Amino acid sequence: MPPEKRLAPYGDYSLDAAAGRILARHRDRIRTRKPHVAVAKLARIIEATLKLSNRQGFQAMSLRDLAEAAGLSMGGLYSYFDGKETLLVMILGEVSSAAEGLLAAAPDEVRDDPAAHLAWLIEMHVLLSEAMQPFFVFAYMEAKSFPAPARKRAIASEAATEAIFAKVLAEGAARGVFKIDDPDFAAALIKPLIQDWYVKRPKYAKRGVSAEVYARGVSDFVLRALGAR
Amino acid sequence: MPPEKRLAPYGDYSLDAAAGRILARHRDRIRTRKPHVAVAKLARIIEATLKLSNRQGFQAMSLRDLAEAAGLSMGGLYSYFDGKETLLVMILGEVSSAAEGLLAAAPDEVRDDPAAHLAWLIEMHVLLSEAMQPFFVFAYMEAKSFPAPARKRAIASEAATEAIFAKVLAEGAARGVFKIDDPDFAAALIKPLIQDWYVKRPKYAKRGVSAEVYARGVSDFVLRALGAR
DNA sequence: GAAAAAATCGAGCGAGCGCTCGATTTATTA
DNA sequence: TAATAAATCGAGCGCTCGCTCGATTTTTTC
Numbered sequence: 001m002p003p004e005k006r007l008a009p010y011g012d013y014s015l016d017a018a019a020g021r022i023l024a025r026h027r028d029r030i031r032t033r034k035p036h037v038a039v040a041k042l043a044r045i046i047e048a049t050l051k052l053s054n055r056q057g058f059q060a061m062s063l064r065d066l067a068e069a070a071g072l073s074m075g076g077l078y079s080y081f082d083g084k085e086t087l088l089v090m091i092l093g094e095v096s097s098a099a100e101g102l103l104a105a106a107p108d109e110v111r112d113d114p115a116a117h118l119a120w121l122i123e124m125h126v127l128l129s130e131a132m133q134p135f136f137v138f139a140y141m142e143a144k145s146f147p148a149p150a151r152k153r154a155i156a157s158e159a160a161t162e163a164i165f166a167k168v169l170a171e172g173a174a175r176g177v178f179k180i181d182d183p184d185f186a187a188a189l190i191k192p193l194i195q196d197w198y199v200k201r202p203k204y205a206k207r208g209v210s211a212e213v214y215a216r217g218v219s220d221f222v223l224r225a226l227g228a229r
Numbered sequence: 230m231p232p233e234k235r236l237a238p239y240g241d242y243s244l245d246a247a248a249g250r251i252l253a254r255h256r257d258r259i260r261t262r263k264p265h266v267a268v269a270k271l272a273r274i275i276e277a278t279l280k281l282s283n284r285q286g287f288q289a290m291s292l293r294d295l296a297e298a299a300g301l302s303m304g305g306l307y308s309y310f311d312g313k314e315t316l317l318v319m320i321l322g323e324v325s326s327a328a329e330g331l332l333a334a335a336p337d338e339v340r341d342d343p344a345a346h347l348a349w350l351i352e353m354h355v356l357l358s359e360a361m362q363p364f365f366v367f368a369y370m371e372a373k374s375f376p377a378p379a380r381k382r383a384i385a386s387e388a389a390t391e392a393i394f395a396k397v398l399a400e401g402a403a404r405g406v407f408k409i410d411d412p413d414f415a416a417a418l419i420k421p422l423i424q425d426w427y428v429k430r431p432k433y434a435k436r437g438v439s440a441e442v443y444a445r446g447v448s449d450f451v452l453r454a455l456g457a458r
Numbered sequence: 459g460a461a462a463a464a465a466t467c468g469a470g471c472g473a474g475c476g477c478t479c480g481a482t483t484t485a486t487t488a
Numbered sequence: 489t490a491a492t493a494a495a496t497c498g499a500g501c502g503c504t505c506g507c508t509c510g511a512t513t514t515t516t517t518c
Contacts, residue, residue: 031495059289060374064476074476074498075497083476144370145285188433189422189446196420200417221415221418261465262463293504302466303506303507304468
C-alpha cells in the first residue's frame with residue numbers, strides 16, 4: 001500500500017488542504033475575503049516559501065523573490081500575512097498540528113500491543129514526514145530562528161511526541177515486552193532516527209530506500225535494541 | 230576519567246589550538262603577520278562567531294555585532310578574513326578535520342574487536358562533539374547555507390564517517406558478532422544518534438545526562454540493536 | 459627616541475532588505 | 489453597464505547589510 005493510502009484514514013496532507021487549515025487558523029490576519037481565492041493563493045505562497053527556504057534558509061529568502069515565485073506582487077503578499085515572521089509561524093503551526101493530530105490517533109487494535117504500537121508510531125511518523133516533507137524540513141531547519149513563542153511551542157511539541165513514545169516504552173517494560181532500564185532515554189533516541197529520514201533524504205533516495213522500507217528498518221532496529229525481537 | 234582526559238591522547242581541542250590550526254590553514258588570506266597576535270585575535274573572533282551564530286544563525290549575525298563581541302573594529306576583522314563566507318569555511322574546515330583525524334586513530338587493542346571498536350567510535354565521537362560543542366552545533370546548523378564547495382566537502386566528510394562505521398559493522402557481521410542484514414543501513418542510523426547529543430544538548434542537560442553517560446547509553450542501544458549483547 | 463612597519467580604526471559606499479500606501483485592475487452587484 | 493467592492497500592484501521609504509580605504513595608533517627596529 002502506498003504511503004498516502006496508509007495515511008489517508010487520518011487526514012488530508014495535500015498542499016491545498018494544509019492551506020485551508022492555515023487560512024482557518026489565521027482568518028483574522030488575512031485580508032482576502034473569498035475563501036477559494038485565498039486558499040489557492042495561500043497554497044502558492046506556502047509552496048514557494050518552502051521551495052525557496054529549503055534551498056537557502058528562510059532568512060535568506062527575500063520577499064521580492066517570494067513574490068515572483070508565487071506569482072504575486074510585493075503588496076499582494078501582504079494581503080496574506082502581516083509580516084515575514086507570521087509566514088514562518090503559519091507553516092510551523094501546520095507541522096506541529098499535523099504531527100500531534102496523527103500520533104494521538106492510534107487505532108485500538110494497536111494500542112493493546114506495545115511493540116505494535118511503537119512500530120505504528122514510527123511508521124506513521126515517517127510516512128507523515130514523507131507526505132509533508134518540505135514542511136518538516138522547513139520546521140527542522142528553521143527551528144533555531146523561531147521567534148521565542150513559536151520556539152517554545154516547537155520544543156513543547158517535540159517533548160509531547162517524546163512523551164508518547166516514553167509512555168508506550170514504559171508500558172512495554174512493565175509488561176516485560178521491552179527489556180530496558182530507562183524508557184525516557186530510549187524514547188529520546190527514537191526521534192532523531194525518524195528525523196534522519198527527511199533531513200538526509202537525498203542520501204536514502206540515492207540508495208533506493210523508500211519511506212516504508214526506512215520506517216520498517218528503524219522499527220526493527222529499535223525493537224531489537226529494546227530486546228523485543 | 231573526564232572527557233578531555235580520555236580525548237587528550239588524540240589531540241588538543243581547545244579554542245586556541247583550533248585557532249592555531251585555522252591560521253595555518255589560511256595563512257595566505259590572513260594579513261596579520263605575527264602568529265601569536267593572529268592566533269589570539271582569531272580565537273576571539275571564532276569564539277564570538279560561534280556564540281552569536283549559535284543564537285540566531287550565521288546569516289543573521291552582522292559583522293558589526295561580531296566586531297563588537299570580538300573587541301575589534303569592522304576594518305580590523307578584515308585582517309583575519311576576506312569575506313564573511315571565508316569565516317564560515319574556516320570553522321567548517323576545523324570541524325571536519327578534527328572529526329576525520331580522531332576517528333581514524335583507533336588504538337590497536339580496539340581494532341581487533343568489532344564491538345569494542347564500534348563502542349570506541351561512538352564514545353570518541355560524542356566526547357569530541359562535547360569538547361568542540363559550539364563548533365559542531367555551528368557546522369550542523371549552518372550546513373544548509375554552505376557555499377557549494379564547502380557543502381560538498383561536508384557531505385563527503387559525513388559519508389567518510391559513515392563508511393568507517395559501515396566497515397566495522399561489516400567486519401562484525403562477517404565474524405558473526407553482529408546479526409545484521411545491511412551494514413550500510415545500520416551505519417546510517419548511528420550518525421543521527423550521535424548528533425542528537427549536541428543538537429538537543431539542553432534536553433539532556435536538564436535530565437542530568439553527561440557526555441559519557443550518553444555515549445554509553447547509545448553504545449548499549451546500538452550494540453543490542455545489532456544483536457551483540 | 460626617531461623612523462619604519464604592522465595593526466587597527468570607523469565613517470562612508472552601494473546594494474538589498476522588510477514594509478507601506480495611493481493608484482490601478484479585476485470582480486461583483488444592481 | 490454603471491457603481492461599488494475586492495484584490496492586486498509596484499515605486500518609494502528608512503534602514504541595515506557586507507565591505508573598503510585613507511587616517512590613526514601601536515609595535516618594532518636600530
